[in-house]
Amino acid sequence: MMEEFIRSYRVKPLIIKDKRVLRDSYIPSSLPGREEQINTFHNILADLLVDSPPDHTSFTGKPGTGKTAVAKHVINKYKKEYPDLRAKFIYVNCSQANTAYRVMYQLNRALQVLVPPSGYPYDVLYDKFVDAFYQLNKRLVVVLDEVDLLVRRDGGRLIYSLSRLNYDLPEELSLTLVVISNTADFLERLDPRTRSSFEPTRIIFPPYKQPQLYQILHQRAELGLKPGTWENEALHVIAAKVAQESGDARRAIDVLRMAAELAEKEGAGKLTVDHARKALDTVNEEEIAITIRTLPLHHRLILAAIAELMEMKSRQKVDRVSTGRIYREYRDKANKMMVSPLTMRRVSGILRELEAQGLIEIVMDYGGARGNTKVVKAMALPPLEMKKLLASMGLIF
Ligand SMILES: Nc1ncnc2c1ncn2[C@@H]1O[C@H](COP(=O)(O)OP(=O)(O)O)[C@@H](O)[C@H]1O
Numbered sequence: 001m002m003e004e005f006i007r008s009y010r011v012k013p014l015i016i017k018d019k020r021v022l023r024d025s026y027i028p029s030s031l032p033g034r035e036e037q038i039n040t041f042h043n044i045l046a047d048l049l050v051d052s053p054p055d056h057t058s059f060t061g062k063p064g065t066g067k068t069a070v071a072k073h074v075i076n077k078y079k080k081e082y083p084d085l086r087a088k089f090i091y092v093n094c095s096q097a098n099t100a101y102r103v104m105y106q107l108n109r110a111l112q113v114l115v116p117p118s119g120y121p122y123d124v125l126y127d128k129f130v131d132a133f134y135q136l137n138k139r140l141v142v143v144l145d146e147v148d149l150l151v152r153r154d155g156g157r158l159i160y161s162l163s164r165l166n167y168d169l170p171e172e173l174s175l176t177l178v179v180i181s182n183t184a185d186f187l188e189r190l191d192p193r194t195r196s197s198f199e200p201t202r203i204i205f206p207p208y209k210q211p212q213l214y215q216i217l218h219q220r221a222e223l224g225l226k227p228g229t230w231e232n233e234a235l236h237v238i239a240a241k242v243a244q245e246s247g248d249a250r251r252a253i254d255v256l257r258m259a260a261e262l263a264e265k266e267g268a269g270k271l272t273v274d275h276a277r278k279a280l281d282t283v284n285e286e287e288i289a290i291t292i293r294t295l296p297l298h299h300r301l302i303l304a305a306i307a308e309l310m311e312m313k314s315r316q317k318v319d320r321v322s323t324g325r326i327y328r329e330y331r332d333k334a335n336k337m338m339v340s341p342l343t344m345r346r347v348s349g350i351l352r353e354l355e356a357q358g359l360i361e362i363v364m365d366y367g368g369a370r371g372n373t374k375v376v377k378a379m380a381l382p383p384l385e386m387k388k389l390l391a392s393m394g395l396i397f
């Protein structure tokens with residue numbers, strides 16, 4: 001009763017209808033832009049319908065290109081449409097089960113064999129799995145998702161032994177591997193022995209382009225937001241930016257969720273282009289903070305000097321942020337922090353490094369009488385925000 005009462009008096013969400021739809025784990029019933037990959041995988045598994053062993057398959061593509069979603073989508077479809085199939089599907093996420101032992105533990109569990117989560121001889125685990133497989137008397141399709149770390153650790157030994165197993169099996173049994181990786185050249189990095197015995201059909205997942213990202217966002221908006229609470233233009237803005245940056249659907253959906261939350265927090269009735277832009281910037285700022293946190297102290301001191309000078313420039317107190325000015329400002333800061341400053345030459349090199357990391361933009365200034373020099377034209381964040389960020393990491397201004 002009380003709880004009901006409190007709930008009804010809480011602020012009502014104005015825009016978000018179903019939060020789950022905007023989360024990473026949600027898989028919609030259709031996957032726009034992945035029709036080809038779905039078809040290919042579906043056709044590979046169709047061998048099961050005539051009780052034949054499907055080919056081994058690999059999925060490769062950058063994070064957020066729909067690999068996990070496609071694998072689960074197609075498998076769920078088979079499970080639903082053909083409940084009597086003489087086949088079993090097992091899904092293992094190898095970023096959690098990142099040793100051969102842990103994967104084998106998961107495979108045993110999937111066949112209802114309980115073994116200790118650690119400390120047993122691996123070979124015993126393997127034999128138990130094979131015994132259970134014979135008992136089950138069905139074809140197996142084993143999805144090994146996010147295998148990158150596992151393969152880096154064991155060079156593909158597990159993939160090798162699971163694919164070799166097929167040579168010992170009777171006609172009516174088979175084990176098909178579906179191996180999912182974030183790197184395109186993952187198969188080339190398997191050890192030679194594995195490579196020669198494991199030749200999967202390859203399905204490639206290219207980064208999403210703007211129209212596909214827009215479709216993906218539109219679908220989430222339809223499912224997760226209340227009708228009429230968003231501007232389509234906002235979705236276009238997110239799709240365009242993410243397509244240009246990475247083509248990562250996960251990021252696009254993240255930005256949509258943040259934009260919706262932002263709009264709700266402001267009490268706005270609609271998610272607008274403005275909210276989309278702000279959400280894109282917020283994520284961007286987090287990424288910049290991560291980059292800066294990994295920089296050595298002197299790099300950060302130089303950035304602080306630049307932020308200081310850029311801010312003075314915006315108040316017309318400095319007319320250009322030249323290498324010489326930056327060096328003097330940096331030297332003062334280093335002295336204040338009681339570290340001995342690097343040479344001008346070294347600082348000049350670090351400016352190029354900061355530019356390569358996208359933190360500053362440098363142009364040549366042919367300043368006539370004062371000679372030619374490199375000047376900083378822009379920073380990845382507005383100067384005041386850059387100062388705030390650096391101050392939060394312990395730099396003194
Ligand atoms: N074509 C698509 N349509 C709808 N949602 C998608 C699509 N591709 C990816 N997603 C969503 O984007 C997120 C990341 O996709 P995921 O399959 O986990 O990528 P990957 O496994 O390649 O890293 C998930 O929330 C997923 O549901």
Ligand SMILES: [Mg+2]
Pocket residue numbers: 067068069145146
């Ligand atoms: Mg995945």
